[in-house]
Amino acid sequence: FHDAMTMKQDVAHVISKDHRQIYCLITPLINERGTHDGAVGLFRDITESERLEQTRRDYIANVSHELRTPLTAMRALLEPLAEDMVRKEDDKKRYYAILLRETMRLSRLINDMLELSRLQATDESAELCIVQLEPIISNVLQRFQPVAEEHDVTLSVPGSMSDCPNVWSDPDWLEQIIAIFVDNAIKFTPKGGDITLGIKADSDTAAISVRDSGVGIAPEDIDHVFDRFFKADRAHNEPGTGLGLSIASEIARQIHATLSVKSEPGEGSIFTVHVRTADAAIKDMPVTIDAEESP
Numbered sequence: 001f002h003d004a005m006t007m008k009q010d011v012a013h014v015i016s017k018d019h020r021q022i023y024c025l026i027t028p029l030i031n032e033r034g035t036h037d038g039a040v041g042l043f044r045d046i047t048e049s050e051r052l053e054q055t056r057r058d059y060i061a062n063v064s065h066e067l068r069t070p071l072t073a074m075r076a077l078l079e080p081l082a083e084d085m086v087r088k089e090d091d092k093k094r095y096y097a098i099l100l101r102e103t104m105r106l107s108r109l110i111n112d113m114l115e116l117s118r119l120q121a122t123d124e125s126a127e128l129c130i131v132q133l134e135p136i137i138s139n140v141l142q143r144f145q146p147v148a149e150e151h152d153v154t155l156s157v158p159g160s161m162s163d164c165p166n167v168w169s170d171p172d173w174l175e176q177i178i179a180i181f182v183d184n185a186i187k188f189t190p191k192g193g194d195i196t197l198g199i200k201a202d203s204d205t206a207a208i209s210v211r212d213s214g215v216g217i218a219p220e221d222i223d224h225v226f227d228r229f230f231k232a233d234r235a236h237n238e239p240g241t242g243l244g245l246s247i248a249s250e251i252a253r254q255i256h257a258t259l260s261v262k263s264e265p266g267e268g269s270i271f272t273v274h275v276r277t278a279d280a281a282i283k284d285m286p287v288t289i290d291a292e293e294s295p
Helices: 002-007 049-084 091-119 134-149 171-187 219-224 244-254 279-285
Strands: 013-015 022-028 036-045 130-132 155-158 168-169 194-201 205-212 258-263 269-276
Touching: 002 013, 002 022, 002 036, 002 134, 036 194, 036 244, 049 091, 091 244, 130 171, 134 155, 134 171, 134 194, 134 205, 155 269, 168 171, 168 279, 171 194, 171 205, 171 269, 244 258
Parallel strands: 155 194
Antiparallel strands: 013 022, 022 036, 130 168, 194 205, 205 269, 258 269
8 A cells, every 4th residue: 555655556466375365456546636645455365266277277288298298209200200210110010009009199188188178168967867777887897898808907896786776867977987987997907906896875875986906096196086187196107198087077067976086005996986866866856746737
């Protein structure tokens, strides 16, 4: 206030205190004689907008990094091929195989980014209905069994699924969440490891879990596993884009499900999606009476 009145001009300043950001704009009140009668201050909490701006900057930085890595590798291979420096046919095949792998990695990254943007762009919820869990689990097993065998990992569902309750959800999106969990588990489970799918239910909620015997997640990383581009295993260059669990989180928001994770370093992880049972959801639905039938 003193500076604004002394210099007779607006003074802007941001105060940072207790994890809050307060934008201050002080404007001097100048009378007809050109002297000031005081000053008025506008104070605005910009904590949320600053957080969103930082998130935007981080997102751009992460996208740039994820795109640069495969492009750098592709350029390093294409230049010697274009200049005819690679003469042996075996070396050429190896270069082409790496180029194909990096191209597929770029394609997965772009597809995941588009999928995440599409999910975040709408606030509309999915059309939920009664869903049987047994065919969904069977589809996921059939889809990922060859991948698990290729990685020398055992993928199974202990026990019977015949007594699984029906749930209130979207079958395609619920299957996608479970598929993301299984795909993530395969990536981080060493050879000879086990991945099991389990279902626990009570009268209100069914919990579908994917348990692995992989590397686990450090305690300081647990709260960030559903963040965009987050990779807990920073020491290894995994083929994932770091967007799979973020997509699962957005899908869960659309179908009114919740996600949870439990893990200990070196002891594996358990990712769980919690959905309402069909009986509980239908029971809580408002009862409507047809006007023609009402007395």
